[in-house]
Structure formats: structure tokens, C-alpha cells
Amino acid sequence: AGLDVFENEPQVEPGLLELNNVVALPHMGSSTLETRSAMGERMIINIKAFEDGHKPPNRVINALGS
Numbered sequence: 001a002g003l004d005v006f007e008n009e010p011q012v013e014p015g016l017l018e019l020n021n022v023v024a025l026p027h028m029g030s031s032t033l034e035t036r037s038a039m040g041e042r043m044i045i046n047i048k049a050f051e052d053g054h055k056p057p058n059r060v061i062n063a064l065g066s
Contacts, residue, residue: 004028 004025046056
């Protein structure tokens with residue numbers, strides 16, 4: 001199995017690292033030019049919406065609902 005996300009990062013369950021059928025990498029699944037470009041575009045859209053008095057379409061709502 002190829003893993004790049006772990007439940008309790010940065011601590012990785014030691015047993016996983018000892019398995020011969022596991023490849024563990026740092027979280028890097030989103031490190032592509034396309035993904036970074038899309039993140040930048042969404043950021044611009046969110047900032048523009050906020051400046052225009054609207055709720056950003058990709059806002060993150062925390063556990064308290066704000």
C-alpha cells in the first residue's frame with residue numbers, strides 16, 4: 001500500500017513502517033502544478049467574493065459554525 005496521509009501526523013504508527021508491503025511518504029498528494037494553480041484561483045475567487053460583500057464560495061466552517 002502507498003500511504004501519504006496518517007491519522008496522527010507527524011507521528012506514524014511504528015507497525016506500519018515495519019511492513020514490507022507499505023510505502024510511506026510525507027503528505028504530498030497535492031503538490032502538483034495543476035493543484036497549486038487551482039488553489040490560487042479559488043483563493044482569488046474567495047477574496048473577490050468577500051470584498052464584494054458575499055460569502056466566499058469555498059469558505060471553511062469550523063466546529064463552532066463560524
